[in-house]
Amino acid sequence: MNNFFEVENVDFVVGGNTKVKNMSFSIEKEGDIVCLLGPSGIGKTTILRAIAGLEKIKNGHIKLKGKILSSEKINIEPENRNISLAFQENSLFPHYSVEKNILLGAEKNPDNKDKKVSFNEIVDLLDISKILNQYPHQISAGEAQRASLARSLLSKPDLLLLDEPLSNVDQSQKEDIQEKIKKLLAKLKITTIIVTHDSYEAFLLRY
Amino acid sequence: MTKKFNIWFALSFTISLFVCIPIITVFSSFFQNTSNYYEVLKDTFLIEYILNSLTLLILVLIFTFILGTGTAYLVSFFKFPLSDFFKWALILSFAVPPYIYAYSLTAFFDNYGTAFTILTNLLGEGEYNKIIPKFNGMFGAVLSMTFSLFAYVFILSRASFLYQSQNLIDLGKNLGFSRFKSFFKIILPAARPAIVAGLSLVAMETLAEFGAVDFFSINTLTTGIYNSWIAFDDLAFANRIASFLLLFIFSLFIIENLSRKKAKYHFNIKGGFKQKEKIKLKGTKSFFAFVFCFFVFFMSFIFPLSQMLYWTIKFPENLFDLQIVTLSLNTLYLALLSSVVLISFSLISNYGSRVTNNKTLNILSTMSISGYAIPGVILAVAFITFIAWFDNTIIKSLGFLSIKKIFFGSILGLVLVYFIxxxxxxxxxxxxxxxxxxxxxxESAYMLGYSKRKTFLNIHVPFLRNSLLLIVILISLEIIRELPITLILRPFNFETFATTAYISASEDLLEAAAVPSLFLILIASIFIIIASKYILRDHNE
Incomplete structure (x- = not known):
C-alpha cells in the first residue's frame, strides 16, 4: 500500500553540509498529524525546509501522494508543491495588513472543496480578530506567529509543516490554541508535520 | 533549492559586469603607451597635482567634520530657537554644487563685486577693494567644498545621534560626566562609524570635484586627467593618472564600507531603546547654538542663493536670453530617464543576488557599486576609451560600421555613464x-504558490515603493548637479543648467552663469525638500 507521504533514506543538507543523514519516515493516511521532537540544532527545521522544497536533498527521495517531490535528480519548485510551511519567525508580508496577509492564503486553493474552512473560523480560533487591521510591524511576535499560522491553514495545503508553531505564543493562550488547532486539522483532514522541542506540545498535538 | 544558475543570475551578472567596465579600462592603461606628456608632467606638475589634491582633501575633511558633527549634535540633543527648522534646512546645502558656490564666492568678494557694492551703498565711495578679503585659489576651493559637502557628515552623524539611546546619555550622567565630557567620551565615539562614513563620502567627492577646482585654476589629479585628455589627447595617460586616484579612492571606499557595517550595530531597533528627551537650552547657550547653526545655514545656502538671485535681478537680460524651458526639460529628462533605467536594472540585479546568493555575483556586485567613488571625469574618459577600443578592435574587424556615433555625444552614452x-x-x-x-x-510567498517573478512583482516592488521614490529623488538630485560627465558626453547643442552655468563661468561671464545656477539651486531644493521627508525620518516615525 502506498503511503500518503514518505521520506526514504534522505540526507538533508544545508550549504553543502549534511545535517541529517539517512532519514526515513512515512505518514500512512491523509489527515494524520506527526511530530518531530528533538533538541534545538538537531536539524528539524532543515527537514521541514527540504520537504517544502527550500533546500535540496542528497540521496533518497521525498514523495507526496505517490509523486516524487525531491530526489537527487528531481526537484519540484516550492511554489509547485501543494505544501505550506508556517515559519517560526515573522514571515508576514510587511506592506500588507494582517487581514490581507491571511486572505492571501485563501487565494492558493480556492477550489478545494474537501477542506472547507472560513476566514472567520480561523480568525476566531487563533484569537486574532483584534489585530486584523494592523500591520506586521505593529503586532507582537506571538500574534505574528498566529497570523502566519492562519494564512497557512487557509491555503488548504496537502501537507502542512509547522515549525515550532506556538513558540512565541503566551503560555496562558497556548493550551487553548493547541486544542483548537488539533480539532481543526482533524476536521479539515490536513496532513501535518509539526516540529517542536516541547515534548508536552508534541504529545498534545499528535494524532 | 534557490541556489542555482538561472535567468536572474545571468541578468545580475551582466549588469554588474557592465558597471565594472570603466574600472577594468582604467587599470588596463598600465599596459598602453603614452605620449611625451607623461615625461613632461612627471618632471614638472605631477607632484603639484598630488600635493594640491591632498591639501584640499585634508582641509575639507577638517572643516566638514567641525560643521557637520557640530550642527548635527546641536539639533539632535538640544532645543533652541529654530532647531527643528535647521534639522532639514541644513541639508539644503546639497542644492548648491561646489562650482556654483565658487561662482558665488568670487562674485561676492571679487574686486567691485557684491561686497563692494554693499559697502559703497552703505558707507559711500571708498577703497573697499583693498580691505575686502579675497577667496581665490586653494582657500576658495576649500570653502566652496566645505559648505557644499558638510551635509554628508551632518546627515549621517545626526542619524547616528538619533539612534543613541537615552540610556547611553544617562549612563554618562551616572558616571558624573559633564555634558562636554559626555560628548567626547560617549556620544562622539558611539557615532564614529557614521562620522567616518560621512567623511569618506566627502573625501570621494572632494577628490572627484572638477568644476570648483577648475574655476579656481588649481591643478589637482582630476583636472590633470581632464587636461591630459583635452589638451594632449592622451587617453592612456589620462587613464594612468586615474588609476592612481582610483587606488586612493578605493582605500577610502573600503574604510567607508567597513564603517557602515560597524554602524549597523548601533541601530538598536528592538528593546532597550529609550527615546531621547531634548534638552532645552537657555540664555547665551541657546543664542550661540542658534548663531552657529544659522551661520552654517546662511553660508551654505542663503549666501549662494541670494548672490545668484541678486545677479539675476541686476542683469535681467540674462534671464531672457536663456531658454529656461528647454534647459528645465533637458535637465529633468536626463534625471528621470536615468532614474528609471537605474532603478529597473538595480532592482533586477538586487533580486538576482538575493535569489541566487552566488559568491562570484556578490564579489562582482561589490566591485560594480564602486562607480560612485570614481570621479565623473575618469568615468567619461574610461567610457570613451572603452568604446573606441571596442569599435576599433571588434566592430571594425567584423566588417561592421563604426558604432562610436551611437555612444559619443548622444543621450544613450550619457545615460550609460550616469548609470555606471x-x-x-x-x-x-x-x-x-x-x-x-x-x-x-x-519563502512564505513560494509556499503560497508564488513564482519568483510574482514574488518580485507582487511582494518586493510594492514593499520597496518608498525606497524607490527616495532613490529617484537622490539620483535626480545628483544628475541635476552633475557637471563633468554631462560636459564631456552631452549631444551637440544639448545643454543643462549645470553645463550652461559652467560654460558662462569659464568664459568669465559670471553674471550670465547666475541664472542657470539659480534655477539649478531652486530645482535641486525642491527635490531635497521632498527627499528630506525620508532622509530625516526620526527613530519612532
Missing part, C-alpha cells in the same frame, strides 16, 4: 530596502 556613476546609489538604496524583508517572506 550612480549605480551604487540605486543598488545600495534598494539593497537596504531589501534588508528589511526577511528571507522567510520570500
Amino acid at each position: 556613476r550612480f549605480y551604487s546609489l540605486a543598488f545600495n538604496g534598494i539593497k537596504s530596502g531589501y534588508e528589511k524583508i526577511n528571507i522567510a517572506v520570500d
